[in-house]
Amino acid sequence: MEDRGRRRWRGALAVSVTVGALVAGVLFLSLRPGPDLEALRADPMATWTPPAGHLTRSHERESGSTLGKPGYAGITRIFRTADPQAAVTAAQAQAHRHGWRTRWQREGYFSAVRHVPGWRLELSVGRASVTGVPGNLYVSLAAYPA
Helix, strand or coil: CHHHHHHHHHHHHHHHHHHHHHHHHHHHHHHCCCHHHHHHHHCHHHCCCCCCCEEEEEEEECCEEECCEEECCEEEEEEECCCHHHHHHHHHHHHHHCCCEEEEEECCEEEEEEEECCEEEEEEEEEEEECCEEEEEEEEEEEEEC
16 A cells, blocks of 8 residues: 555656656746847847947847737847937947948937848937936847848
């Protein structure tokens, strides 16, 4: 009778360990960034810093969906800089060196696009308006399926 109890206990333990390993594997895979976020991270503009700029905020978001509406991967960085207009000009020059094509621009802002295998990357750079804090610049990248 005691052998039967041990076998049941061992069987339950084996099932628990297997289920635990599967859950851990799924969690590990879900924590890895998707290929769209990896494409953004690989772009030089994702790590670019304006001359004499100081990074004040940085945020990355994974792609997914909320209530059926798609959300795309993105990276946003906010910098403090003494001359935001000069920083926008420097960002545009840097973006062009790395294959970005300007879609539109106006004083203090520009938007560009670049295609990499499987993705259309979009870049927006401009003066950031943070109430009461002058001299901010934002650099925002997003990845969309090609």
